[in-house]
Amino acid sequence: MAWSDELRHVHARLRKALVVTQEAVASGTPARPASRDLLLFCHGFCSALTGHHVGEDGELFPAIAAEHPELRETLRKLEQDHSMIAHLVGALQMAIDVGSSPEDLARHLEGISAIMENHFRYEERQLLAVLEALALDVDPGLVLGPL
Template identity: 75%
Template sequence: MTEGEKIRLVAWSRELRSVHERLRNALLIAQEAAASGEPPGRDLLLFCHGFCAALTGHHEGEDRELFPAIAAEHPELRDTLRKLEQDHSMIGHLIGGLQLAVDSSAGTDELARHLEGIAAIMESHFRYEERQLLSVLETLELDADPGRVLGPL
């Protein structure tokens, strides 16, 4: 294995950590905008829409590309991957609730509650995913575009 191949293999674990950190930051920006007490303005709505789209794209990429690649190389992780996919579904449901609140011009308190719920589940999910998959990602042989696999962030 060449040094370039080794760097690419290890890069998947770094890519996942990086995407998770950007999503945490995007959520924090949306939460800070909601906590401002100002009536929901364009910035808050934009932050909520952007965060929702980014998180959804990340989970869709994992379900479509990353998890099947992991399952093929590590069948012993299929139960873990199913749990992570269930989390994705639950988070998708919570994002749907936030999106409805945004679309119905809900107040900042309601938007903040939606964001808080998403934050709690998302953080638990990210920590579990990182504990279970980072070491696997350091050796995963997947020749694919990181934006397609982990979402366009």
């Protein structure tokens, strides 16, 4: 499977995980330790998204930069997005830890959703053609996160 297909697949899974997490929050269950389902969904989504970006920054983007130095500025912008998303994910995790209301958690998720979707679309526009032919012999799970 081409790296472009792998990226599309992981993005689709992350989008789905976000929807499941938003649905758990919309159920109105406060984020208390007793709310295991909500904590599980939020933790799973946050871990998957963070792992995806760490893998891109550490494995995928250096491989792209080596083959396509003209994309270094694009990759730098994508890494900045990763940093912003990590900040938003950290704020969501703190909100969960302090038992924020479902409305507050929904606002955090909406912010993550907006930035994440914009980031995914930009990344796909800029990199899918390059990923079609990328020669990277690494486990996709290590590069893009669990599939």
